[in-house]
Amino acid sequence: MRFQWLVLLAALAAAPSASAQISVSPIRDLAFGSVIVGVPSTVAPSHPTRSGQFQITAPTGSKVQVRLTLPGQLAGPSGAQLPINFSSNDAIAIGGWPGSTPDVFNPKATRNLQFTGGTIYNVFVGGTVSPAANQLPGSYAATITLTLTNF
């Protein structure tokens, strides 16, 4: 019986943790570059260099839920804030395997992804900043967080 105990404990210890099998990495910031006071500026999620990008890794066949936590303002000099908005088609998920179809989705809603043909998904994020006519010049930034839940 003690042997069975050891086998059971060993089996539990050796069982791979699902949390160790999924991961998300930041790849690229959502970069609006230079914007002019009073002139809104949009970066599409399909932009090759300025869209934000995360990379998700999970085993083939697994399903994950993606949730983006989005800012409403970018923080700037002397407490100034720059409004940022996200439209319903400002996020795209693309599987990293041949033939994967881009999945345009609302970044303000959760999205379920299934790894049908590989182990990598890329999620791209766009948005629009709207500097006011009296916007204080300077550098502004805020954090976009992608939370991944497996199920």
Added chain:
Amino acid sequence: MRTATVLSAIVAAGLTVGAATAEAQTSAGIQATATVLSALTVAAGNNLVFGNVTPGVNKTIAIADPGAGTFTVTKAASSGVTLSFTLPTDLASGTDLLPIGSWSGAWNTSATTVGATAFTPSPAGTNTTVNAATALTVFVGATVSPPLAQPAGSYSGTVTMSAVYF
């Protein structure tokens, strides 16, 4: 029985761990960034003035001459701009035309041509360097070429300069 109970407890604990793992979360963050620049403005300064010209004699106004045209650009510091021009090919006096060309230009962070950077004004645009100044002065010169039969009169045309951040 005691062993079986212990094993059941361990199995239950294992299932509990498994259930918690199945709902595991992980997250990562990126930055959304923007640099706000002040408004870009262009103001007309001095007209490009040739004064009296003689039929059959070309006359050139260089960028350092008193008759040179000027524009002033107000911009954000630490930025560069593209200067683009709409240039006439003739000055007009009613239906009479006076050919103008051989455009010359220069820009400087101060209102002097000393140390200015020369360029050729064109519709295609010329990039200034990225510099810390918040104002640029642009100087414009050209040459008029009145033929021998040029009708007497007062001729004029419009030189338009546009500036955009790059």
